[in-house]
Amino acid sequence: MFRGDESWRPRPEGLAPKERLSEESMSVRTERKQKLLSLEEAVSLIPSGSAVALGGLGLYGAPMGFVREMIRQRIRDLSLILSPGASMQADLLIGAGCVREVQCSYIGFEDLGLAPNFRRVAESGKLRIVDSDEAHVVFGLRAGAAGAPFFPLAEGMAGFDVARVNPNYFPIQDPRTGKTHLCVAAINPDVAVIHVGQCDHYGNARHLGSRFTDLLMAKAAKKKRIVTCDEMIDLSATQKEPHLTSVPGYIVDAVVHLPYGCHPASSPGLYERDEQHLRSYLKRSASEEGFRQYLEEFVLGLSPAQYAEKIGQERLRLLSQRGT
Amino acid sequence: MGESESYTIPELITVCLSRHMEDGLLAIVGTASYEPAIACRLAQMTHAPNLTWLFGGIGAANPKLKPMPPSTADVRGMRGAESAVGIDEIDDYELAGKVDLFFAGGIQIDRYGNLNLVCVGDYDRPRLRGPGSVGLPFLSRVKKIFIFTRAHNRRTFVEKVDFVSGVGYLDGPGSRDRLGLKEDEGPALVVTNLAVMDFDPGSKRMRLKSLHPGVSLEKVVENTGFDLLQTSNLSTTPPPSDEELRFIREEIDTEGILRRIA
Numbered sequence: 240m241f242r243g244d245e246s247w248r249p250r251p252e253g254l255a256p257k258e259r260l261s262e263e264s265m266s267v268r269t270e271r272k273q274k275l276l277s278l279e280e281a282v283s284l285i286p287s288g289s290a291v292a293l294g295g296l297g298l299y300g301a302p303m304g305f306v307r308e309m310i311r312q313r314i315r316d317l318s319l320i321l322s323p324g325a326s327m328q329a330d331l332l333i334g335a336g337c338v339r340e341v342q343c344s345y346i347g348f349e350d351l352g353l354a355p356n357f358r359r360v361a362e363s364g365k366l367r368i369v370d371s372d373e374a375h376v377v378f379g380l381r382a383g384a385a386g387a388p389f390f391p392l393a394e395g396m397a398g399f400d401v402a403r404v405n406p407n408y409f410p411i412q413d414p415r416t417g418k419t420h421l422c423v424a425a426i427n428p429d430v431a432v433i434h435v436g437q438c439d440h441y442g443n444a445r446h447l448g449s450r451f452t453d454l455l456m457a458k459a460a461k462k463k464r465i466v467t468c469d470e471m472i473d474l475s476a477t478q479k480e481p482h483l484t485s486v487p488g489y490i491v492d493a494v495v496h497l498p499y500g501c502h503p504a505s506s507p508g509l510y511e512r513d514e515q516h517l518r519s520y521l522k523r524s525a526s527e528e529g530f531r532q533y534l535e536e537f538v539l540g541l542s543p544a545q546y547a548e549k550i551g552q553e554r555l556r557l558l559s560q561r562g563t
Numbered sequence: 564m565g566e567s568e569s570y571t572i573p574e575l576i577t578v579c580l581s582r583h584m585e586d587g588l589l590a591i592v593g594t595a596s597y598e599p600a601i602a603c604r605l606a607q608m609t610h611a612p613n614l615t616w617l618f619g620g621i622g623a624a625n626p627k628l629k630p631m632p633p634s635t636a637d638v639r640g641m642r643g644a645e646s647a648v649g650i651d652e653i654d655d656y657e658l659a660g661k662v663d664l665f666f667a668g669g670i671q672i673d674r675y676g677n678l679n680l681v682c683v684g685d686y687d688r689p690r691l692r693g694p695g696s697v698g699l700p701f702l703s704r705v706k707k708i709f710i711f712t713r714a715h716n717r718r719t720f721v722e723k724v725d726f727v728s729g730v731g732y733l734d735g736p737g738s739r740d741r742l743g744l745k746e747d748e749g750p751a752l753v754v755t756n757l758a759v760m761d762f763d764p765g766s767k768r769m770r771l772k773s774l775h776p777g778v779s780l781e782k783v784v785e786n787t788g789f790d791l792l793q794t795s796n797l798s799t800t801p802p803p804s805d806e807e808l809r810f811i812r813e814e815i816d817t818e819g820i821l822r823r824i825a
Binding site: 322323349354357358371373374377381393400401402451452511512514562563 | 595687
């Protein structure tokens, strides 16, 4: 039942009850495998051509640090699966030429404007766009998470063009009533990448805000589920308040400790979005040349630590103060 | 109204939305929707204490806003809320038809209140690629839609949308019925930077209701890409009252987003 969570194994004989659940006591007889990987190792789990789901919603909880490493490792031909709202996590990968196909419910910067690279590549016809929406993403992922082939939508979901242009929408007849229902096909990415505020070494993850579609993505992923986090916590902290675990470790394959891993997006509960940086990104990305320069300056050849240094500790502290 | 010059257009749009909200509804606010979120909170303070509203992205119910965060996905929107659920749970309520009121906009809006967030021009080779439909497909499951935009011009208000992200009255009377949707549900109100409009119950066409202070009928006609129906008793939109402005500025939008985006 709790596959991967070794604390539910038969108790070792002769230990005091209070020690039985602690990590240290388990290592007396057995050694539990930790899931912590370096950023490079975790990204290298993703072959080119994969269908990758990126978590977060818009500029909140977006796994930006992971995305930057994907660009550095030159992963190509990705099929991107996004939450109902996506932003720079998609725009950056699309601009850097990593994406073959994107399933788009919303790619934009909300109040800050449209997504410049997505627009440019879309309008040039070089990107395959499968127009999607919130109903397709959420109920498709829900079917995928449950191992079901599709999700039949309520009666009265009708008349909108996404259902016409997206082949994952199809009608089906209920054999009991004869009524026709619009369905969405299950979404099952190869890999799900999500970012949380805190996670322990065994993949038990805590969202410090909303979990958005992150849990659904992790459940629906077929091959790998990767969590990046701002802060590592001890298993003992997880065990004190297991109800705060929003993505259970037994469905997680790899954990990457990545402080400020959402910047310039926000990590809910820890730091707010960096509006100044985002506006500068949008301005520079208005031209392809400007975007290339941005990549050179902030993505290519820069480790996460060097990136944080470049943004500046003072600025990051300020974003943290205002983000909670 | 000595203060009447000192409100901004987003503040005026907010009070127009608020005044049209009935008490007791379940309303939902989605992406990039400052005015509707603040309008819901304002309506609770002025006349609709039993309105329940959901901040879509983070799934918060009845948050206090104070201040209004920059996005509905911002965790600070949970401040003072009564519950906060995942977006998948919010979508259950939308799909199940439990939501009374939905606020929506578009890069194109047509005379029947259909909305487009996907493309301008040919779908396969668009002149402008929009951000995408997000939650608009749920519009057919919602009783009432309030449309809002700060861009009342001929690019936005078009004869017919190039892509139907969310349904209004489609091609006019009878269209909704043919799809199994209720004829008397759908777009109910349109609030822009120039005017307030509703829909004629018979023809389902958009109809001018009131002009914002200082806006001429000619200006609205010039900036609308289709023939707007006009009522005989065309009025001027009442400007925000002192009380409405005080609630907005001192109790909700304390960081002044509605003043900044004007």
